[in-house]
Amino acid sequence: xxxxxxxxxxxxxxxxxxxxxxxxxxxxxxxxxxxxxxxxxxxxxxxxxxxxxxxxxxxxxxxxxxxxxxxxxxxxxxxxxxxxxxxxxxxxxxxxxxxxxxxxxxxxxxxxxxxxxxxxxxxxxxxxxxxxxxxxxxxxxxxxxxxxxxxxxxxxxxxxxxxx
Amino acid sequence: xxxxxxxxxxxxxxxxxxxxxxxxxxxxxxxxxxxxxxxxxxxxxxxxxxxxxxxxxxxxxxxxxxxxxxxxxxxxxxxxxxxxxxxxxxxxxxxxxxxxxxxxxxxxxxxxxxxxxxxxxxxxxxxxxxxxxxxxxxxxxxxxxxxxxxxxxxxxxxxxxxxxxxxxxxxxxxxxxxxxxxxxxxxxxxxxxxxxxxxxxxxxxxxxxxxxxxxxxxxxxxxxxxxxxxxxxxxxxxxxxxxxxxxxxxxxxxxxxxxxxxxxxxxxxxxxxxxxxxxxxxxxxxxxxxxxxxxxxxxxxxxxxxxxxxxxxxxxxxxxxxxxxxxxxxxxxxxxxxxxxxxxxxxxxxxx
Numbered sequence: 001x002x003x004x005x006x007x008x009x010x011x012x013x014x015x016x017x018x019x020x021x022x023x024x025x026x027x028x029x030x031x032x033x034x035x036x037x038x039x040x041x042x043x044x045x046x047x048x049x050x051x052x053x054x055x056x057x058x059x060x061x062x063x064x065x066x067x068x069x070x071x072x073x074x075x076x077x078x079x080x081x082x083x084x085x086x087x088x089x090x091x092x093x094x095x096x097x098x099x100x101x102x103x104x105x106x107x108x109x110x111x112x113x114x115x116x117x118x119x120x121x122x123x124x125x126x127x128x129x130x131x132x133x134x135x136x137x138x139x140x141x142x143x144x145x146x147x148x149x150x151x152x153x154x155x156x157x158x159x160x161x162x163x164x
Numbered sequence: 165x166x167x168x169x170x171x172x173x174x175x176x177x178x179x180x181x182x183x184x185x186x187x188x189x190x191x192x193x194x195x196x197x198x199x200x201x202x203x204x205x206x207x208x209x210x211x212x213x214x215x216x217x218x219x220x221x222x223x224x225x226x227x228x229x230x231x232x233x234x235x236x237x238x239x240x241x242x243x244x245x246x247x248x249x250x251x252x253x254x255x256x257x258x259x260x261x262x263x264x265x266x267x268x269x270x271x272x273x274x275x276x277x278x279x280x281x282x283x284x285x286x287x288x289x290x291x292x293x294x295x296x297x298x299x300x301x302x303x304x305x306x307x308x309x310x311x312x313x314x315x316x317x318x319x320x321x322x323x324x325x326x327x328x329x330x331x332x333x334x335x336x337x338x339x340x341x342x343x344x345x346x347x348x349x350x351x352x353x354x355x356x357x358x359x360x361x362x363x364x365x366x367x368x369x370x371x372x373x374x375x376x377x378x379x380x381x382x383x384x385x386x387x388x389x390x391x392x393x394x395x396x397x398x399x400x401x402x403x404x405x406x407x408x409x410x411x412x413x414x415x416x417x418x419x420x421x422x423x424x425x426x427x428x429x430x431x432x433x434x435x436x437x438x439x440x441x442x443x444x445x446x447x448x449x450x451x452x453x454x455x456x457x458x459x460x461x462x463x464x465x466x467x468x469x470x471x472x473x474x475x476x477x478x479x480x481x482x483x484x485x486x487x488x489x490x491x492x493x494x495x496x497x498x499x500x501x502x503x504x505x506x507x508x509x510x511x512x513x514x515x516x
Contacts, residue, residue, distance in 0.1 A: 021170035021211070024198070044199050046180035046284055056242075057269045063195045064270065068213050111266065115201065118265070120244075126500040134264025135371055 005070040009033060010079025018067055025069055026050045026061035029076060037077035037106045041136075048135030051107040051114070052076050058114025060134075077106035080113075088159070089113050089152040098148035100139035111135045112149045116156060123150060165198075166207040176217055176343045176377060183212045184345050184373030190214050193270040195263075196279045204289040205296060206280075206429035220274075220377060223248055229383035232341075235274030235376050239329070240265070242273060252381060253494045254411050255330040261330040261396050261503035264403045270271070274376045276366055277330055277340065277356065278368065280493030281323035281433070282405055284308060294320045295365040301402060307378070307472030310405055315463075316432040322469035324398035324430045327380070330505070332394050332411035334435040335427035336385035344374035353379070357434030365433065386426065388413035392494055395486040396503040397478060406430040410478045412490040414450065421445045426462065426487070431479055438462035441483070451486065459483035 009029070016032055026043075029035045029052070041049030043062045045056045050062040053075040080087035089112050092098070099105040104125050111132060121127035127144075137145060173179040183190055187209035191197060197268040200206040214220070220234035223245050231248060239259050243249060249256035263271065285291040285303040292301035304312055304322050312322040330338075330353060336354040351369060356376075358366045370376075391414040398404040409429035415422040423443035428436040441458035448454045459480040466476045485505065 021168065022165050043202065045195055045264075046265065048266060051266055057267050059270045060195070060266045063193075063198050063267075064199060064215075065191065065194050065211075066193065068191065068215055069170075114269075115265065124500060130402050130501055131265050132264045 003067050003068060007069065007071075008073045009035070009092060010076060015034075016066075020151075021065070021067050022065045023075070024062055025052070025054070025064040025066045028066040029061065029074070033117045035076050035078050037132050038110075039103055039106055041104070041107075046136070047104070047107075048111055048122060049104050050108040051110045051135065053110060053114055056117065059110050075110070075113075077109060080109070087113075088149070088155045089116070092148040092152035093145070096148035096151055097141065097144040099137070099141050099144070104135060108132070108145055109137045111153065115149065121153075123153065124152065128153075134162070165201045166204075166209075168208055168209055169210040170213065171210060172213045172216060174216070174374070176220075176305075178339065179214050179217060180343055180345055180375060182210070182482075183375065186372070188212055188373075189484075190274075190278075190375055192272040192275040193238075195267050195271045196275065196292075200280060200287065203287050203298055205287045206313075214274075214375065226380075226383075229386050231381045233273055233381075235272060235378055235381045237271060237273045239263075239271045239273065239276055240268040243268070245305050249498075251386040252332070252336065252392070253389060254394045254413060254490075255329065255336070257392040257498065257502045258328040258332050258396075258409075258411065260498060261394065266450050273329075273379055276327055277376055277379070279309055279327055279354070280367065282326045283312070283323040286323060294360070294363075295323055295367060298364055305470065309471075310472050311430070312469050312472055313432050313478060314466045314468055314475050315428070315436050316359040316434065317469045318360045318365075319363055321360035321433065323365070323433055325434055326405050326430065327435070328396060328406065328409060328429060329392070330357075330390070331409055331427050331429035331435045332413070333379070333381070334437055335343045335411045335425040336388070337382055337425075338385070339382070340376045340378070341378040341380060342370065342374050343377045344371060345475040346371075347353055347379075348379075354434060354437060359433050385442050387415055388423075390494055391416055391490045393486050393489040394487060394503045395482055395505065397482055397505060401501055401504050410479070410482045410484050410486040412483075412486040414445075414490050416450060419449060421448050421450055424458075424487075426458070426483065428462065428479055428483070431466070431475060438483070441463065445487075450458070450487070451473055452488060455484045456480075458487065470482075 039049035041047035189208035243259040406458040
């Protein structure tokens with residue numbers, strides 16, 4: 001049986017025919033929609049490399065069944081920059097050496113965007129560390145990552161003050 | 165992962181009917197189920213997707229002060245609900261000490277309560293496991309078992325229940341409301357988790373086709389709000405399951421304990437209510453000495469199921485510490501590291 005679902009991915013509405021209900025949101029993004037920025041690390045919800053925003057919330061796309069997310073709005077790393085202009089969180093990761101090999105980076109950045117939207121950490125590094133614990137970096141770039149998240153949070157808060 | 169039939173019912177009645185067939189499983193967020201299906205530990209022939217069912221996503225304050233929480237409320241949303249977190253701070257702390265932000269955003273209340281043990285032999289389809297495949301034996305008994313049960317176990321099964329959320333809930337006499345083929349019923353949350361007997365280790369107290377539709381906290385559960393804590397020891401400070409955890413709730417008046425509630429996590433197949441310890445604390449002065457006595461009473465029947473005797477002493481210390489924390493009072497703000505032993509003075513962090 002083929003099921004059809006509709007997703008809005010990075011602002012574009014897409015109808016996808018699903019011929020096998022086992023496909024996860026992660027596999028759908030990578031294999032069907034060819035958005036390979038979202039990474040498959042452990043495929044078990046332990047590493048965070050597959051983090052995307054679904055309806056504005058960060059989740060592990062490897063543990064989400066695609067058919068169950070009919071109608072969802074999905075934001076991936078590919079949907080952040082406007083042309084050559086990076087999203088402030090992307091820019092902060094570069095400025096603060098928030099990565100080495102880069103494999104976990106899309107998940108780290110999507111998780112950081114989710115964290116900033118949740119607005120629960122303030123500028124407390126311990127709260128940010130705790131809230132980023134679902135994203136592992138095997139290169140050990142966590143120090144730079146936490147600095148990047150702090151920096152990005154401050155930049156976004158500054159942008160908000162300016163436009164308010 | 166095995167092939168399965170996917171159904172998305174429009175009502176609880178349809179969901180229950182669809183799930184009454186042998187081999188069917190309910191799907192909410194799937195954060196535990198899909199993981200176990202990928203491992204081959206669970207092989208349901210039909211998934212009944214309950215995520216679109218109406219009326220199961222509300223947090224409702226009941227007349228008299230109790231709360232009803234729909235089974236589909238997400239873990240993170242419940243922890244962030246201000247009225248709920250104020251009334252049941254140890255429940256919010258336990259929720260925020262579990263898993264990661266991503267998993268808490270997805271995982272549902274019902275899914276958390278119904279999650280499976282993290283016993284490695286349950287998860288490995290090549291291992292013998294009476295809980296997964298009744299009658300096959302238990303490879304954990306002679307295997308890697310340092311995190312396994314020290315209370316309420318049998319030679320049929322030494323697995324522990326992994327939920328943090330359910331530990332303060334059992335301490336606070338939470339009730340689950342259930343829909344099934346024979347209509348609605350309710351049971352104490354504690355009874356949702358049967359202990360293993362000599363031969364069998366049933367996964368839950370639910371009958372085929374039944375689903376948890378909501379969780380209810382009685383009005384008196386909120387009377388502990390000023391002195392309610394959850395403490396969780398684990399091998400890393402965040403994003404790990406408990407080795408031992410405990411939830412304590414006290415009512416203190418004029419320097420004496422009027423009522424105490426205590427439950428342990430990760431020591432048995434159910435969140436372990438320590439009623440003998442609660443009785444000892446009635447009328448007692450909140451002191452380290454009295455809390456030590458309560459801890460001894462709570463662990464009086466404990467015995468190692470393998471290489472895990474250290475958990476008994478660990479549990480004593482966790483109980484004493486969580487009772488001291490509860491006596492100190494609920495912190496004004498959620499600690500930076502929820503339920504961590506590395507928080508000092510109600511929320512400040514001893515960075516190690």
